[in-house]
Amino acid sequence: MDNKLIIGSPPHVHTRETTARIMWMVTVSLVPAGIGAVxxxxxxxxxxxxxSILAAVATEAVIQFLSKSxxxxxxxxxxxxxxxxxYNIPPNxxxxxxxxxxxxxxxxxxxxxxxxxxxxxxxxxxxxxxxMASWPAAMTTFCAPLGKAxxxxxxxxxxxxxEGKIVESLSYLDMLLGLRGGCIGEVCIIALLVGAVFLLIxxxxxxHIPVSFIGSTALLMFIFxxxxxxxxxxxxxxxxxxxxxxxCFMATDYVTSPLTARGQIIFGxxxxxxxxxxxxxxxxxxxxxxxxxxxxxxxxxxxRYTRKRIYxx
Amino acid sequence: MKTIxxxxxxxxxxxxVATGLLATVDKATRPRIEAQARLELENSLKDVLxxxxxxxxxxxxENNTLLYYKGLDAARALIGVAFxxxxxxxxxxxxxxxxxxxxxxxxxxxxxxxxxTPGLGSQINEVKTDVTILDVFKGKKPDTARKPWFTEQFSQxxxxxxxxxxxxxxxxxxxxxxxxxxxxxxxxxxxxxTHG
Amino acid sequence: xxxxxxxxxxxxxxxxxxxxxxxxxxxxxxxxxxxxxxxxAVGMGVAATFVLLGSNIMIALxxxxxxxxxxxxxxxxxxxxxxxIAELSMKAYSPALNRALGIYVPLIVVNCMVLGxxxxxxxxxxxxxxxxxxxxxxxxxxxxxxLISAIRELLGAGKIAGFVVxxxxxPAAMIAMPSGALLVxxxxxxxxxxxxxxx
Numbered sequence: 001m002d003n004k005l006i007i008g009s010p011p012h013v014h015t016r017e018t019t020a021r022i023m024w025m026v027t028v029s030l031v032p033a034g035i036g037a038v039x040x041x042x043x044x045x046x047x048x049x050x051x052s053i054l055a056a057v058a059t060e061a062v063i064q065f066l067s068k069s070x071x072x073x074x075x076x077x078x079x080x081x082x083x084x085x086x087y088n089i090p091p092n093x094x095x096x097x098x099x100x101x102x103x104x105x106x107x108x109x110x111x112x113x114x115x116x117x118x119x120x121x122x123x124x125x126x127x128x129x130x131x132m133a134s135w136p137a138a139m140t141t142f143c144a145p146l147g148k149a150x151x152x153x154x155x156x157x158x159x160x161x162x163e164g165k166i167v168e169s170l171s172y173l174d175m176l177l178g179l180r181g182g183c184i185g186e187v188c189i190i191a192l193l194v195g196a197v198f199l200l201i202x203x204x205x206x207x208h209i210p211v212s213f214i215g216s217t218a219l220l221m222f223i224f225x226x227x228x229x230x231x232x233x234x235x236x237x238x239x240x241x242x243x244x245x246x247x248c249f250m251a252t253d254y255v256t257s258p259l260t261a262r263g264q265i266i267f268g269x270x271x272x273x274x275x276x277x278x279x280x281x282x283x284x285x286x287x288x289x290x291x292x293x294x295x296x297x298x299x300x301x302x303x304r305y306t307r308k309r310i311y312x313x
Numbered sequence: 314m315k316t317i318x319x320x321x322x323x324x325x326x327x328x329x330v331a332t333g334l335l336a337t338v339d340k341a342t343r344p345r346i347e348a349q350a351r352l353e354l355e356n357s358l359k360d361v362l363x364x365x366x367x368x369x370x371x372x373x374x375e376n377n378t379l380l381y382y383k384g385l386d387a388a389r390a391l392i393g394v395a396f397x398x399x400x401x402x403x404x405x406x407x408x409x410x411x412x413x414x415x416x417x418x419x420x421x422x423x424x425x426x427x428x429x430t431p432g433l434g435s436q437i438n439e440v441k442t443d444v445t446i447l448d449v450f451k452g453k454k455p456d457t458a459r460k461p462w463f464t465e466q467f468s469q470x471x472x473x474x475x476x477x478x479x480x481x482x483x484x485x486x487x488x489x490x491x492x493x494x495x496x497x498x499x500x501x502x503x504x505x506x507t508h509g
Numbered sequence: 510x511x512x513x514x515x516x517x518x519x520x521x522x523x524x525x526x527x528x529x530x531x532x533x534x535x536x537x538x539x540x541x542x543x544x545x546x547x548x549x550a551v552g553m554g555v556a557a558t559f560v561l562l563g564s565n566i567m568i569a570l571x572x573x574x575x576x577x578x579x580x581x582x583x584x585x586x587x588x589x590x591x592x593x594i595a596e597l598s599m600k601a602y603s604p605a606l607n608r609a610l611g612i613y614v615p616l617i618v619v620n621c622m623v624l625g626x627x628x629x630x631x632x633x634x635x636x637x638x639x640x641x642x643x644x645x646x647x648x649x650x651x652x653x654x655x656l657i658s659a660i661r662e663l664l665g666a667g668k669i670a671g672f673v674v675x676x677x678x679x680p681a682a683m684i685a686m687p688s689g690a691l692l693v694x695x696x697x698x699x700x701x702x703x704x705x706x707x708x
Contacts, residue, residue: 100681108692112699133688134681136433137482320579327571327583331590338594345601353604428611433682446672 019116022254023076025204029195030083030249036178036188040145041091045184049086052098056082059106069115077116081105084124084250087185088242088289089131092143097135101127121296122256125289132289142181156181158241162285175239186242196248205252208264209271213247214238216272217279224280243275246288256296263299263306270295358382361412361421362393381502384412393420396502400494402427403434403486409464411495413472417503421460422467422495427487434487437463463488472499519638523645529622530653530694531701536622539613540654541690547670550658551651552606553613556595558647560617561626562640563591568631569639575632584627585618592617622650660693661685 037045060078064071073079082102089097105127113119132139142156157170157180170180178187185192199205218234225232238244251257251271258267271291278287358368365384371394373380381396393414400407405428412420424438441462444453466478475496480488529535536557543553567587568575575583596614599607607614617623626646631639662668665685667678683689 112696130681130683133683133686135679136682138679316576316578320576323574323576324579324582324586327575327586331586334590335593338597342597342601346597346604349601349604426608430682430686444673445675446669447675449672 019077020075022204023080025202026199026249027076027080027083029198029204030080030087030185032191032194033087033185033188033245034083036191037087037091037184040178040187041143041184042146045091048089048091048093048095048098048184049083051095052086052089052102053079053082055099055102056085056106059103060111063107063111064115072116075116078106081110081123081127084122084185085127087245088124088128088183089139090142090182091184092141093138097131097138100134101131104130117255119255120299121293122250122253125250125293125296128289129293142183144181145179145187156240156285157236158279159285162279172235172239175236180240182240183242183245186245189239189244192244192248196244199248199252205248206261206264208261209251209257209268210247212265212268213251213272213275214243216269217243217275220273220276221279224276237276237279241279241286242288246275246292247271250289251292251295256299258299258302258306260303260306260308263302266302266306267295267299270298357410357423357425358384358395358412360423361410362395363420364392368395380505391415394502394506396498397425398494398498400490402429402490403484404429407437407487407490407494409491409495411467411472411499413499413502415506417472417499419467419470419472419475419495419499422464422491424461424464424491429484429487433481433484436481436484437461437487437491439463464491467495472496473503516638516641519641520645523642523647523649524652525649527646528649528653528701529625529646530650530657531698532705533622533625534698535625536620536650537694539616539620540657540694541687542613543610544654544658544661544690544693545685546609546662546666546668547655547658548606549609550654552599552603552610554647554651554654556599556610556614557617557620557623557650558644559595560588560591560620561623561647561650562643563594564588564623564627565631565639565643566636567591568627569634569636572632580628580632581624584624584632588623588627589618622646657690657693657697660697661689665689 034045034049037049056078057073061071061073064073082098082105085101085105086098089101105123108130109121109123109126110116110119140159157175174180176189178189178191180187196205196210200207218238221237222232222234223230247268251268258264271288274291274294275287278284278290284290355368358365362368362384364386366387367385367389369383369385371380371383372378381394383391384393384395386392393412395410395412398409398411400409406426407424407429408426410423410425412422414420427435427438429435429437438461440460463481467475470476470478473496475492478492480492523529527533530537530540539553539557543549564584564587568584571583571587592615595617596607599610599614626642630642634642659669661684662670663674664681665683667674667680681689684693
């Protein structure tokens with residue numbers, strides 16, 4: 001009898017889930033939004049996305065090679081960072097914008113902290129913040145969707161709103177389909193919803209952050225309406241800007257968001273309130289990325305106060 | 314008690330020597346500092362009203378504060394006025410010297426003081442140059458006569474309207490501060506010229 | 510021979526081994542603020558070196574005269590005197606530089622590098638050693654400032670020593686902002702620490 005006693009340390013039950021598998025699944029869930037962007041804005045959106053992913057992967061490989069550590073580009077995290085960064089830039093940006101942003105995102109946003117799992121801030125958003133601060137003109141000039149030349153060019157609906165213009169020519173259906181000016185990955189709401197539902201059903205993300213994030217932004221936008229209290233067009237604010245992309249795909253990043261359900265709700269409400277405050281009273285028309293970055297900084301604190309106590313302590 | 318007095322005396326002595334030293338340095342540098350300030354003022358007046366030969370300060374009769382400078386030609390006829398305008402920019406008070414003809418057309422403006430974001434707001438006072446460092450090595454002289462393109466736009470415009478002056482991309486607050494402060498101050502000065 | 514060698518070491522340590530910016534991390538406030546262009550960096554470096562030299566000489570001379578309990582106010586008075594002299598002469602001879610450096614010239618008074626050298630070195634050593642220490646620290650500070658500002662000027666404004674590098678380069682404005690200063694200093698500090706550990 002070959003009855004060997006196997007001795008190992010727990011956990012003994014493994015799932016098939018690995019970091020790499022999760023990263024690739026999130027990447028796959030973002031593909032519909034990318035296809036939507038290519039349909040809406042043309043092939044330039046695809047080229048920018050590919051440049052961004054290529055630069056992110058190359059930066060990670062070069063840094064890991066130089067620091068003589070294991071090259072882990074196959075885990076998909078760099079691909080995801082590059083993809084998310086590309087989704088945060090205008091479709092008519094020059095090609096070097098995603099390259100510079102991805103290099104910065106990976107090098108400063110991730111690798112200087114020690115690589116995947118060590119970073120405090122969402123790398124893609126670090127890259128976006130860098131691009132916004134460095135080349136504001138290239139990052140805030142938007143082209144109109146193909147075949148919609150009569151639309152407001154050079155500004156997103158949120159930017160037009162900030163300047164006091166009223167966006168009338170845009171129906172809710174247009175917004176849902178993404179027929180508006182905006183960043184590559186944020187416009188096609190319906191495709192983003194498909195991806196988010198896929199992640200939710202498969203359990204890769206939980207509902208806590210997206211629901212509390214979007215809910216609190218919508219609530220505040222409704223309360224502080226332009227025609228007085230409780231008149232705000234909350235649906236407009238959900239369908240515009242990067243709220244859905246940010247709430248479902250970036251705020252839910254495992255590394256930079258709280259661990260417990262309670263912490264995640266606090267995190268989501270914080271993001272939502274900050275987004276609404278920036279949209280209402282801030283200098284920028286859109287605040288999702290800065291809201292998430294600010295709450296990323298608060299994540300260790302939230303984790304500390306919402307940690308489940310170990311039984312008996 | 315004795316040590317406190319003692320220590321106080323020593324500290325006092327050091328302060329006394331320091332004060333004496335500073336008084337001497339101040340006395341030595343004061344005329345030069347004043348000369349520099351005068352020179353700078355003269356230069357900026359000349360920059361905004363190049364045709365004027367001499368300048369005369371005009372003060373408010375009631376409290377002697379400076380209102381503007383009259384620019385006079387060789388025959389001592391008024392060819393324009395120069396005044397400073399201040400506007401709150403993004404991160405600093407932007408002070409400009411404005412030259413204006415009696416009919417209200419701007420001759421030129423010059424930024425005197427600003428501390429705006431480098432690369433963005435600071436462009437209000439930056440010269441666009443085509444001369445690269447390689448050209449300098451090849452022996453090409455950097456173009457020093459050039460004026461900042463943003464302030465250059467103000468020349469020959471109607472001072473209270475300033476139509477056609479373009480803001481700097483990404484620096485609308487700084488540009489707006491200059492445009493609005495120049496407009497506003499020009500209106501005041503024009504009022505003074507016609508009624509006062 | 511051994512003596513001159515020692516004195517040379519007093520000078521040399523400020524540039525590499527005890528560089529005030531990259532190793533001691535002293536006086537970072539003016540470093541962050543004025544390292545936008547190389548011209549500013551040189552001006553600030555020279556002014557700080559002058560103050561450092563003056564205060565180190567005076568404090569080394571007065572070290573037996575100044576009572577221990579009131580030494581900090583005495584040092585500050587000495588430093589403030591030299592800062593004011595530096596500021597007045599800068600106003601008289603180089604008003605443009607004075608405007609570019611702005612508030613950071615008077616703020617040399619609270620540059621902890623100056624007080625730090627007075628307290629840690631000049632109050633315990635003779636005049637000659639203090640002069641060399643001041644010169645070494647001053648040069649080290651200036652070199653660090655020039656290094657940081659050269660990087661920031663190149664990346665943040667696309668210029669080298671005030672000249673545009675090429676027409677087709679869109680500089681990253683963030684590097685010229687305060688956040689860029691923190692980033693560049695942080696990365697350089699990390700790099701110098703890495704070099705130190707490697708040795």
